[in-house]
Amino acid sequence: MLRLSRLTDYAVVVLIRLAEGERGGSGRGEEGVQTSPGIAAATGVPEPTVAKVLKALACAGLVASQRGAHGGYRLARPLAAISVVDVIAAVDGPIALTACVDGGASGCDVASLCAVRGRWELVNDAIRAALDRITLADMRAIPLPLPPPLRMKLAAPEAAQ
Amino acid sequence: MLRLSRLTDYAVVVLIRLAEGERGGSGRGEEGVQTSPGIAAATGVPEPTVAKVLKALACAGLVASQRGAHGGYRLARPLAAISVVDVIAAVDGPIALTACVDGGASGCDVASLCAVRGRWELVNDAIRAALDRITLADMRAIPLPLPPPLRMKLAAPEAAQ
DNA sequence: ACAAACCGGACCCTGTGGGTCCGGATATCC
């Protein structure tokens, strides 16, 4: 179904949470660094998973890490400067729809007969371009401290397929 | 990696193969109907898999099936009228990046805290729109009865979207 | 020195894509 991994979903949630804590501040003064247990508690995502996601994001340079006591993570850039492709690439690796795309001819056993060799890149680039235009600032929905039933009405209505 | 299923890849190959046989014709006169074993032999895809893909495509109305002796499959519409989303939807089901998108709130256990509820639809629609603009006619590369090394040079360069 | 937090890796386990097979239905040909 062209489904993306759940880790990516978590990553977006975590990043947005990181942005929320940045301005409000935890009151500590350290420009809003947040610990993975703290983010886990705030988002409902299991803590080890949060740590794993954060690690991947730090590795990709989307968040900066502060080690030691009172350490934690903070955003490396504002949400508006982070596109969805960045997150996907950080968590799931580079976007490659088919095995043919990334590794040249490696692994494609029917390469000699394949009629669409290299043409998936067309699709690949189209998706990449579309995703590049969407930033996390776009995805940060309504602040939503709203009663759950009401929220569902706001988020659900007729997924215009 | 936002990877799509291999079945979808096969479906595109099969559909293009179907289009190839349509004009040249197998000489039989039946407007180019092709059997699944025949397509399997021509594409290099294992025959049961071809049959499975064809079945899904027929179910989605992308190809028409002719039962009985000398039966087979033929395209229901020209390649230019089949977009990539059609193929993906036929093989992999409707495009839904996350579990949140298709089933409303079903299954999302942290829904009460999720900060991006419903916002993946934005990404979803962007991808769907991008893929809708690409037809199989766009993906049918050069006829390519060419030596592999040369082919790779032709197929690779800057996919002019 | 102790504690808090990140860091890096290893580990297992379930879900599902992906491939195979079989019996039944159906249309053509002899």
Place this chain on the structure above:
DNA sequence: GGATATCCGGACCCACAGGGTCCGGTTTGT
């Protein structure tokens, strides 16, 4: 009308990877 070729529908099994967990090591502040 029977034989044959083909599609049709389902059940079945296997392997791979997502994804969740845990542990020891390292860095930094108190």
